[in-house]
Amino acid sequence: MSKRAEIVEWARDLYEDLDFTSVRRWLDVHPGRKACGYLPVYAPREVIHAAGMLPVGIHGGGDRLEIIRGDAFYQSYICHLPRSVIELAQSGRLSMLSAVLFPSTCDVIRNLSGIWKLLYPDVYVRYIDVPQVPDPEAAADFWVGELRRLLGDLSAISGHHPSDDEIRSSIALYNDVRGVIRQLYALRQQRPWDVPTEELYLLMRAGEVIPPEEFIVRARAYLGAVEAEPKRPRDNSRVVVTGAFCEQPPLGLIKSIERAGCYVVDDDFLLGNRFVTGVVGLEGDPLRSLAESFLHNEQRTSVMYEGDASGKRQLMRRRVKDAGADGIIFAAPSFCDPALLDQPMLRAGAEQAGIPCIAFKYAENSGQFQQFREQAGTFSDSIKLWGGGTAA
Amino acid sequence: MHISAGIDVGSGAVKAVVMRTDGREEETILGSASSRIRRREVDKVLDEVFATAVEQAGVDVIHYVATTGEGAEFSWATGHFYGMTTHARGALYLAPQSRAVLDVGALHTRAVAMDERGRVVDYKMTSQCASGSGQFLENIARYLGVSHDEIGPLSLQAGQPEKVSSICAVLAETDVINMVSRGITTADILRGVHESMADRFARLLRSLTFDGAVFVSGGLASDVGMLGALRDALAKRTAAGGGAPEVVTHDTAIFAGAIGAALWGGYRYRKIGQGGVAWTAKAA
Numbered sequence: 118m119s120k121r122a123e124i125v126e127w128a129r130d131l132y133e134d135l136d137f138t139s140v141r142r143w144l145d146v147h148p149g150r151k152a153c154g155y156l157p158v159y160a161p162r163e164v165i166h167a168a169g170m171l172p173v174g175i176h177g178g179g180d181r182l183e184i185i186r187g188d189a190f191y192q193s194y195i196c197h198l199p200r201s202v203i204e205l206a207q208s209g210r211l212s213m214l215s216a217v218l219f220p221s222t223c224d225v226i227r228n229l230s231g232i233w234k235l236l237y238p239d240v241y242v243r244y245i246d247v248p249q250v251p252d253p254e255a256a257a258d259f260w261v262g263e264l265r266r267l268l269g270d271l272s273a274i275s276g277h278h279p280s281d282d283e284i285r286s287s288i289a290l291y292n293d294v295r296g297v298i299r300q301l302y303a304l305r306q307q308r309p310w311d312v313p314t315e316e317l318y319l320l321m322r323a324g325e326v327i328p329p330e331e332f333i334v335r336a337r338a339y340l341g342a343v344e345a346e347p348k349r350p351r352d353n354s355r356v357v358v359t360g361a362f363c364e365q366p367p368l369g370l371i372k373s374i375e376r377a378g379c380y381v382v383d384d385d386f387l388l389g390n391r392f393v394t395g396v397v398g399l400e401g402d403p404l405r406s407l408a409e410s411f412l413h414n415e416q417r418t419s420v421m422y423e424g425d426a427s428g429k430r431q432l433m434r435r436r437v438k439d440a441g442a443d444g445i446i447f448a449a450p451s452f453c454d455p456a457l458l459d460q461p462m463l464r465a466g467a468e469q470a471g472i473p474c475i476a477f478k479y480a481e482n483s484g485q486f487q488q489f490r491e492q493a494g495t496f497s498d499s500i501k502l503w504g505g506g507t508a509a
Numbered sequence: 510m511h512i513s514a515g516i517d518v519g520s521g522a523v524k525a526v527v528m529r530t531d532g533r534e535e536e537t538i539l540g541s542a543s544s545r546i547r548r549r550e551v552d553k554v555l556d557e558v559f560a561t562a563v564e565q566a567g568v569d570v571i572h573y574v575a576t577t578g579e580g581a582e583f584s585w586a587t588g589h590f591y592g593m594t595t596h597a598r599g600a601l602y603l604a605p606q607s608r609a610v611l612d613v614g615a616l617h618t619r620a621v622a623m624d625e626r627g628r629v630v631d632y633k634m635t636s637q638c639a640s641g642s643g644q645f646l647e648n649i650a651r652y653l654g655v656s657h658d659e660i661g662p663l664s665l666q667a668g669q670p671e672k673v674s675s676i677c678a679v680l681a682e683t684d685v686i687n688m689v690s691r692g693i694t695t696a697d698i699l700r701g702v703h704e705s706m707a708d709r710f711a712r713l714l715r716s717l718t719f720d721g722a723v724f725v726s727g728g729l730a731s732d733v734g735m736l737g738a739l740r741d742a743l744a745k746r747t748a749a750g751g752g753a754p755e756v757v758t759h760d761t762a763i764f765a766g767a768i769g770a771a772l773w774g775g776y777r778y779r780k781i782g783q784g785g786v787a788w789t790a791k792a793a
Contacts, residue, residue: 352573352588352777376581378589494591495629501777502594503628 121342124335125316128323132368135182135205139326140173141213147171151215151275153241156202156226157363158420159392160218160245163407164268166329167287169277173214174325176387177201180367180482190232191225196452197480198364199229206236215274216241218267220389221249222363222420223454241274243267249422253412260408268404284403292396294329297336299391302383304343306440309380310350311343314358315372321387322365353380354497355442359433359463360449360456362388362418364481373486374446377493378501383440385418392416419455429459430466437472443500444473446493451478473500511778512539512566513573514788515771516559517595517764518580521615521644521728522546523558524767527566530573530775536602540566541764555583560793569790575774577766587787588777593632595769597623600724602768603759608721610765611710611739613729615644620713627769633713643728645678646735649685649702653695660699664734667700674705681705699734707738714743714754722755730762 118126131139140152152171155162162172178184178201186207187200205211217240219230230244246263248256272278279287301320305312320339324332358374362385374381394414398406417423417432425431433445445467449456460476467474475496477489513530516523524543530536542561544554563571576586577595592612600607601623610621622631635642650660671693674680681702688698714723723743729735736756743753761768 351586352781376589377591378581491591494589495593497589498591498594498773501588501590502773 119342119346121316121339121346124339124342125319127335128316128319131323131326132319133181134326135178136210137173137213137326140171143171143328144213149276152213153216153218153271153274154211154214155218155389156220156222156229157198157365157387157389158222158418159220159247159389159411161264161267161407161411162329163284163287163291163397164264164404165218165271166290167279167284168268168271169275169279170216170271171328174322174387174389175202175205175211175217176322176325176365177481178205179365180369180484182482184482194452195225196364196450197482198450199225201481202229203232206233214240216243216271218243218245220245220420221247225454226363241270243270247421248412251422251424256412257405257408260411261402261405264404264408281403285399288397288403288407289399290329290333293333294324295391295393296396297333297340298324300340301336302391304340306382308347308350309353309355309382310348314375314381314384315368318368318371318386321390324390325387351378351380352501353378354444354500355380355382355440356444356446356497357381357383357433357436357440357442358446358448359383359385359436360447360453360460361386362420362456364450364453366448366450366479367481367483369486370448370479370483370489373490374448374493377490378497379446379493382442383436388416388418392418419459427466429462430469433463433467433472434470437467437470444475444496446496447474447476449476449478451480511573511775512568512571513575513771513774513778514559514562514571514585515595515767515769515774516555516574516576516580516583516586517592517766517770518551518555518576518578518583519614519727519766520546520579522763523551523554523580524764525555525558525562526764526767526771527562527568527571528768528771528775530772530778532779536772536775538761538764538768539568540564541761541767543763551579552582555580559583559585563788563790570786571788572786573774573778574787575770575777577770585788585793588774590770590773592766593619593621593629594627595766595773596726597621597629597769598627598772599765599767599769600726601625601627602772603762603765604722604724604757606722606755607724607757608719609714609717609723609754611714611723611725611727612765613643613710613725613727613735615647615728616642618642618710618713618727620710620717622717622719630719631717633716635709635713645681646702646706646729646732648678648682650699652682652685653689653698655695655699661731661733661735663696664699664703664732665696665737667694667696670697670700670704672705673698673701700738703732703734703738704742707735707742710739711742711745719754722757724762724765725756725758726762726765728763730758730765731760 165172187204397410
């Protein structure tokens with residue numbers, strides 16, 4: 118087995134393991150340490166790490182989990198993610214978590230934090246209200262306060278109260294994580310045939326359940342393996358896939374898009390791991406640096422306030438241009454309010470600029486990919502043969 | 510001279526063609542090969558079929574290798590095209606008067622409407638049920654002890670075709686077993702199956718808007734019984750005053766997808782002007 122295949126298989130095993138064995142193993146070899154889960158989209162993992170806890174991404178059960186208990190908590194017009202998260206918890210798979218953070222992604226995630234408090238009174242539950250006000254000074258003060266309270270709470274749970282230097286170390290570590298992720302994304306954009314999105318995605322998912330130090334080592338090893346084992350480029354269309362920032366698409370959907378003749382050159386899968394786009398400064402108050410980096414980053418997404426009235430219409434043009442893409446696939450989870458409310462604005466802006474677009478909806482447990490392949494395949498063909506997209 | 514290869518990996522068979530694709534006036538098939546998969550490893554069948562087509566073509570350089578169907582992972586592939594796109598282009602090459610394609614595959618049947626350039630403008634597929642597929646017909650023929658080549662001629666000899674369920678493959682198979690026990694002749698049973706399938710195909714085609722002939726591609730294109738039943742079904746389903754579309758096919762209709770892939774590959778090669786080669790005898 119090649120080095121690349123070895124890393125991808127390691128990542129696939131972690132992705133498929135719904136029992137979070139790697140997290141349990143980490144807790145076994147680090148007696149007295151704790152793990153803290155977080156839901157999409159953005160959670161300050163530096164703070165969790167600084168408190169001495171293992172950050173654990175909770176991204177549902179995908180298409181590998183039968184929902185029995187989860188459906189009892191949510192109506193049929195609610196997305197799939199909270200059902201599978203509840204299912205994971207109610208089946209005991211998340212019992213190793215001492216704390217769970219619920220970022221302010223949407224009302225459903227907020228509601229899930231309330232359910233968690235009722236179901237698991239012994240677990241620390243925190244709804245993370247990220248700043249959405251246009252005044253950067255007020256936003257920074259608010260967000261620093263939130264980060265400080267979160268750090269205090271997590272430190273009380275872990276029993277480790279980090280010094281400023283320890284917080285800076287955690288920030289520096291996540292600067293490295295984001296750095297290697299940026300490298301991976303840049304390489305995929307330049308040579309998508311060498312970094313298939315299926316592999317990149319698996320690697321990113323693995324990074325959600327292992328210590329950041331280990332992720333950096335594996336990600337760098339993957340980059341090395343890619344250079345050592347280059348692949349042949351193909352005559353594929355280059356597409357941006359957007360809308361999948363919270364509930365994650367099943368792996369089969371990503372594979373279907375690629376097999377249909379598309380190179381994914383930009384996406385918003387697992388967006389939390391690159392929500393902060395710059396390098397966080399290591400001078401001064403570390404939590405203020407982290408807060409300001411969050412506020413002054415260039416990431417634009419549906420879960421953040423958009424101050425520019427035409428911002429949504431401009432966004433996809435910019436992303437397509439930056440990625441050198443031929444078209445856009447809007448792939449949003451069914452019933453995802455943030456993604457689906459933004460989609461008409463994003464699409465209108467893209468179509469106004471003559472960018473070919475298609476749209477489809479998925480659920481994390483979608484099992485039939487024929488329709489996605491059909492749409493992506495005809496879309497790719499229409500770009501390659503006719504220079505445009507088809508309405509969907 | 511530009512050379513392209515087209516490889517169509519279906520659920521039942523692999524087909525490959527090697528073509529000269531310098532432009533529409535210079536499009537010529539140089540070599541072709543096909544093989545049933547029959548529980549063998551698809552990759553091996555694909556390699557064999559490709560090698561045979563290349564050998565027949567007598568070329569040692571291929572500029573663009575285009576795949577279609579399930580062949581996206583083929584190691585020599587330059588690009589992949591969706592099945593509807595390639596069948597439409599292949600149909601236009603084999604019968605220029607075509608404006609619709611009926612692609613009867615082993616597991617699915619697709620009706621595709623296209624324009625004069627081969628651009629897909631609309632399509633419809635049979636749903637999950639296998640009763641509209643070539644595999645279903647093969648199963649029935651096997652129960653009756655009839656070879657693939659005998660199906661069409663036998664069906665044409667039918668005197669009193671027996672109606673078969675057109676909705677469900679399982680029910681249809683039960684129908685056939687009942688017919689056999691009732692002493693219905695093989696010819697009447699086969700014609701009944703053909704009519705049942707043709708009725709579904711006619712409905713698919715009638716849901717599309719096109720102005721021209723229907724080209725039948727896929728494995729059933731050589732089944733004269735099926736073609737006859739389809740012509741009858743289309744005539745029956747045509748509104749008063751309107752004419753039924755002409756049904757055409759070609760000796761090499763089974764290669765329509767592969768031909769379309771090769772032709773689109775040649776087009777892409779000219780369009781992107783990459784100048785490289787996808788396959789050489791030396792590298793292989």
